Amino acid sequence: MLPSSxxxxxxxxxxxxxxSSPTSGASYVIELYLTxxxxxxxxxxxxxxxxxxxxLLIFTPLGANYGAGVIEHFFALRILDRxxxxxxxxxxxxxxxxxxxxxxxxxxxxxLAYTRxxxxxxxxLDLLALAxxxxxxxxxxxxxxxxxxxxxxxxxxxGPIMISRYDLLPAVLVLAALxxxxxxxHKSAWALLALGIAAKLYPIIIVPFFALYYLRQRQxxxxxxxxxxxxxxxxxxxxxxxxxxxxxLLSFLHYHAExxxxxxSTYGSILLVGQLLNLTQVPASMTFGSxxxxxxxxxxxxxASLYIAAALLFIMYILYGRSLWRQQITLQTKILDRDxxxxxxxxxxxxxxxxxxxxxxxxxxxxxxxCPLLPLVSGRQHYYLWLLFLTAAVITQYIYPYHxxxxxxAKPYLVVMLxxxxxxxxxxxxxxxxxxxISDSLRxxxxxxxxxxxxxxxxxx
Numbered sequence: 001m002l003p004s005s006x007x008x009x010x011x012x013x014x015x016x017x018x019x020s021s022p023t024s025g026a027s028y029v030i031e032l033y034l035t036x037x038x039x040x041x042x043x044x045x046x047x048x049x050x051x052x053x054x055x056l057l058i059f060t061p062l063g064a065n066y067g068a069g070v071i072e073h074f075f076a077l078r079i080l081d082r083x084x085x086x087x088x089x090x091x092x093x094x095x096x097x098x099x100x101x102x103x104x105x106x107x108x109x110x111x112l113a114y115t116r117x118x119x120x121x122x123x124x125l126d127l128l129a130l131a132x133x134x135x136x137x138x139x140x141x142x143x144x145x146x147x148x149x150x151x152x153x154x155x156x157x158x159g160p161i162m163i164s165r166y167d168l169l170p171a172v173l174v175l176a177a178l179x180x181x182x183x184x185x186h187k188s189a190w191a192l193l194a195l196g197i198a199a200k201l202y203p204i205i206i207v208p209f210f211a212l213y214y215l216r217q218r219q220x221x222x223x224x225x226x227x228x229x230x231x232x233x234x235x236x237x238x239x240x241x242x243x244x245x246x247x248x249l250l251s252f253l254h255y256h257a258e259x260x261x262x263x264x265s266t267y268g269s270i271l272l273v274g275q276l277l278n279l280t281q282v283p284a285s286m287t288f289g290s291x292x293x294x295x296x297x298x299x300x301x302x303x304a305s306l307y308i309a310a311a312l313l314f315i316m317y318i319l320y321g322r323s324l325w326r327q328q329i330t331l332q333t334k335i336l337d338r339d340x341x342x343x344x345x346x347x348x349x350x351x352x353x354x355x356x357x358x359x360x361x362x363x364x365x366x367x368x369x370x371c372p373l374l375p376l377v378s379g380r381q382h383y384y385l386w387l388l389f390l391t392a393a394v395i396t397q398y399i400y401p402y403h404x405x406x407x408x409x410a411k412p413y414l415v416v417m418l419x420x421x422x423x424x425x426x427x428x429x430x431x432x433x434x435x436x437x438i439s440d441s442l443r444x445x446x447x448x449x450x451x452x453x454x455x456x457x458x459x460x461x
Contacts, residue, residue, distance in 0.1 A: 040134055040144060047148045048127055051155070055123040059160040060116055066401035068164035069104075069111075069118040071289075076105035076114070086241060086248040092255040092289070095237050096198035100166050119163040125172045126155070126162070129372045132175045136376055139182060139341050150375035150386060157393035158367050161401070165365040170200035175372045177203070178345060181210060184335035190226040194233035201256075202369065205351045208317045209344055213336075216324045260292035261302040262361040263407075264399075266426070268293050269419040271301075276412055284408070290361065291408050302360045309358035316354055319433060320347040345376045346432065353429040357422070364400045367393050379435045388428045395421040 060068070075091055079102050083089050091098065104117035130148060137147040155162055162168065173196035181189035189210065196203030207230070214223035235242075241249040261268050263284055271293055274280040282293045292298075323343055336344070349370060356366050367389075374389055395417050399407050407414040 040138075043144050043148055044130055044134060047130055047152060050152060051126050051130065052123060054152075054156065055119060055126060055163055056116075059163045060119040063119065063160040063164045064112065064115050066160065066164065068160065069115040072101040072118055072166060073105065073111055073114045076101040077109070080105060080109075084244065086251045087245050090251055090255070092252050094198050094201060094252060095241075096195060097166055097169070097200065100169050100199070118166075122163045122166070122168050125168040129168070129172050129175060132172070132179050133372055133375060136175075136179055136182070136341070136345065140338055140345075140376060140378070142376075142378075147375045151371060153386075153390060154371040154374060154393065157390045157397065158364075158371060159393075159397035161365050161397070162368060164401075165368070167200065167365040167368040170196045170203055171369045171372055173199060174203050174206060174348070174369070177206065178348065178373075181213075182336040182341040182344065186222055186226055186334070187229050190229040191233050194230045194237075197230075198234060198237045202352070202355060205313060205355055206348055209320060209348060209351070212317065212321050212324060213340065213344065216321075255288070259288045259290075259302070259361060260294060261298040261305075262363070263291045263293050264364070264418060265305075265360055265362040266357050266422050267301040267305065267360065268298070268362075269415070269422045271295075271298060272410065272415045273419050275410070276415055284410070290363065305358060305360035309355060312354045312358050313351060316347065316351050316433065319350075323347075342376075342378055345373060346378070346435070349373045349377055350429065350432045353425065353432065357425060357429060362422070364396045367396060377432065381431050381435065385428055385431055388424045388431075392421045392424040392428070395424075 063069070075085070075093065075098060078089055079085065079098065085091050085093075085095070085098050093101075100121065101118075104114055104121055108114045108117040130151070133147055133151055134144050137144045173192050177189045177192035177196060180186070180192055193203055193206060193210070196206075210226060211223055214220065214226070238249055261271075263269075263272065271280060271282045275282050280295070280297065282295045282298055284291055284293050286292075287294075320343070324340070327339060327343065352369050352373070356362055356369070370389065374386070377385060379385075399414055399418060399421075403411075403414060407418070
C-alpha cells in the first residue's frame with residue numbers, strides 16, 4: 001500500500017491515481033523519478049535491477065543457444081541491404097515489428113552482438129512495463145510490491161523466449177494504451193493501440209473494449225475521434241507501401257491466412273492426443289516457420305479457427321458489455337475510476353486468452369502477451385489463475401526450446417504435457433470469463449457528470 005508520510009507524496013500519488021495530468025508511458029517514468037516519490041521509486045529501482053540481471057545474465061546466454069534473434073537479425077540485414085519489405089522480399093511481420101528488428105542492427109551487425117542488442121531492446125521494454133504495471137496498480141489500489149513480484153515470476157516462468165522474440169513490444173503497447181485510456185488520455189490510447197496493431201495485429205481485439213466504454217458513457221464524439229486517430233496512425237505507418245505498391249502490404253496477411261494448423265494449438269494438441277489413442281492419423285511437417293499438422297481434418301480446423309475465434313470474442317464482448325452496464329458507473333467522465341479500470345483490464349486478459357486458444361497458431365511467445373496484464377486481475381480465484389499460468393508457462397518453456405526436437409517426433413509424454421498446458425489455459429479462461437467475486441464491489445449508482453452527486457464523486461477521485 002502507498003505510504004502517507006508526507007503531503008508531497010500524497011499530492012504526487014493523486015496526480016497518477018486521479019489522472020489530473022495523464023501522461024504516456026515513457027513520460028510517466030521520467031516524471032515519476034523527478035517527483036521524488038520514494039514509494040514507487042524504490043520498488044521500480046529494485047525490480048529494475050532484478051530484471052536487468054534476469055534478461056542480460058540469464059536469458060541472453062540461454063537464448064543465444066537456441067537461436068535468439070536469428071529471424072529478426074535476418075530481416076534486419078535485408079532491410080539494411082536496401083531491400084523493401086513486402087516488395088523486394090516476403091515477410092510475415094507487420095511494419096512496426098520490422099522496425100524493432102532494424103534498430104539493434106543499425107549498430108550491431110554480427111549475430112552475437114545483435115542477439116545481445118536485441119535482448120537489451122527487450123529489457124528496455126520490460127522496464128517500461130514495470131513502470132506501467134506500477135501505475136495501474138496504484139489506480140487499482142493494490143500493492144505495487146505484490147504486483148511486481150507476480151510479474152517477475154511470470155517473466156521467469158515464460159523464460160528466455162522473452163528476449164528471443166519481439167512480443168514484449170505489442171504487449172507493452174497494449175498495456176500503455178490501457179493506462180492512457182483509464183488515465184483520460186484517450187487520443188494517446190488509440191494511437192498506442194494502433195502502434196500495437198502495426199506490431200502484431202492481435203491488439204485489435206482491445207478496440208471493442210474502448211468502443212463499448214464510450215457507448216456506455218454516451219461519449220459518441222470521443223468514439224469517433226478515437227476511431228479516426230486509430231485509422232490515421234495506421235495510415236501513416238502504411239503510407240510508404242501505399243505509395244510504392246499498395247497490394248504488397250497485404251502479403252503478410254496472406255501469409256497468415258494460408259498457414260496450416262499449428263501442432264501446439266488447442267486443436268492441434270487434441271489431434272495429437274487422438275493420434276496417441278489411435279483415433280486418427282495426423283502427419284506433421286515444418287511449414288511457414290512452424291511445426292504444423294497436415295491432414296484433411298487439420299486443414300478444416302485451421303479454416304474454421306477464424307470463425308470460432310470471432311464467435312468466442314463476440315461472446316466475451318457481450319459479457320464485458322453486460323458487466324459494464326450493470327456496473328452503473330458515473331456518466332460522462334473522462335478518467336476511469338478503479339472499478340471500470342479493473343473491469344477493462346480483466347476482460348482484456350480474457351479476450352487475449354480466447355484469441356490464443358481459438359487461434360490456429362499457439363506459439364510459445366504468445367504467453368508474453370499475458371505477463372504484464374495478468375498480475376492486475378482480481379477476484380476470489382485470482383491465486384488459482386496465477387498458479388495455473390505459472391504452471392502452463394513452465395510446461396511451455398520445458399517443451400520449447402529445451403525439448404522441441406523430441407516433441408516434433410511426437411514423444412507421447414511431451415504430447416500429453418502440451419495437451420495439459422492447453423487444458424490449464426482453458427481453465428484459466430473459464431475462471432476469468434465467469435468470475436466469482438469480481439462484481440461484488442462494482443456497484444455504484446449511475447449519475448450524470450453535471451449533477452451535484454456526480455461533481456462530488458469526481459472531486460473525491
